[in-house]
Amino acid sequence: RKEVEQDPGPFNVPEGATVAFNCTYSNSASQSFFWYRQDCRKEPKLLMSVYSSGNEDGRFTAQLNRASQYISLLIRDSKLSDSATYLCVVIISTGNQFYFGTGTSLTVIP
Amino acid sequence: NAGVTQTPKFRILKIGQSMTLQCTQDMNHNYMYWYRQDPGMGLKLIYYSVGAGITDKGEVPNGYNVSRSTTEDFPLRLELAAPSQTSVYFCASNRDRDYEQYFGPGTRLTVT
Numbered sequence: 001r002k003e004v005e006q007d008p009g010p011f012n013v014p015e016g017a018t019v020a021f022n023c024t025y026s027n028s029a030s031q032s033f034f035w036y037r038q039d040c041r042k043e044p045k046l047l048m049s050v051y052s053s054g055n056e057d058g059r060f061t062a063q064l065n066r067a068s069q070y071i072s073l074l075i076r077d078s079k080l081s082d083s084a085t086y087l088c089v090v091i092i093s094t095g096n097q098f099y100f101g102t103g104t105s106l107t108v109i110p
Numbered sequence: 111n112a113g114v115t116q117t118p119k120f121r122i123l124k125i126g127q128s129m130t131l132q133c134t135q136d137m138n139h140n141y142m143y144w145y146r147q148d149p150g151m152g153l154k155l156i157y158y159s160v161g162a163g164i165t166d167k168g169e170v171p172n173g174y175n176v177s178r179s180t181t182e183d184f185p186l187r188l189e190l191a192a193p194s195q196t197s198v199y200f201c202a203s204n205r206d207r208d209y210e211q212y213f214g215p216g217t218r219l220t221v222t
Contacts (some may be wrong), residue, residue: 008150031123043200043213044153087152096141096160096207098190102152 001026006088006101014109017078021104023088024070032091033064035073037084038103044087047073078108114138116201116214121192122170123221131217133201133205142184143168143211146197153200159184160207183192191221 006023013019025033033050034040048060050071061074071090075082088101117132135142140161145153155168159178173195175187184203188195198218202211 004152034210041162043215044211045213046210049210091208094167096158097155098143098211100153102150 003027003030003099004090006087006104006106008102010105010107012107012109013078015078015080017108018074018076019078019106020072020074021088021106022070022088023101023104024068025088025090025099026069027090027092029093030069030090031093033062033071034089034098035060035062035071036100038087039084042058044057044100047086050083051057074077075106078106079106080110083107091093114195114201114212114214116199116217118217120218121220123188123219125191125193125221127191128187128189128212129191129219131188131199131201133184133186133214134182135184135201135203135212136182137203137205137212138181139203139205139212140181141207141221143177143202144174144184144186145200145202146170147200148197156186156199186200188219191220193221195219196221 035047036044037047038044055064059076063072085103087103129192143158144156157176159165201214204211
């Protein structure tokens, strides 16, 4: 079973729409969580960390549900520049590795 | 502050050739990583290092070797290249395990 699973999409949404991505993780010892963004043919870059109480950064909101072992990313008022692949990442408490999901592709349409 | 740099950006190898992918970071990070990313797939960890002189295998280490003689450098060696090693290779580093990883721009490798 994969450590991290994401719906690959693609999600095609109009500008201004709200879109949400979910990511599930299999190891209950997972302790740190992140969302990364990867533009086409570029390296991944940190979008935001995910905290237990949930956190917001402008139009982006991240939530963690430990009981159901999933994290979510909500993007409000989508912009064309939000078009990218969003990678879910977890770190397991017993190891040194980041586990990346395969990514969810988002295209924001004018 | 250049961050994480990788060379070369692109390379074409013939089957059976060898090469070294270079990775350097100037942030004094302890942790460094090598990933490969195949089309439409997530990143898979090849090797990582928690400090100079210490390396460990990740999920897909076969066909690769690494060394970490300094804090700054973490080269990845491919011996006897195979078509299955065609991929984009990313190097990354972070200050400590739970902190943001910074990625280099990647090396696009084709083995034919």
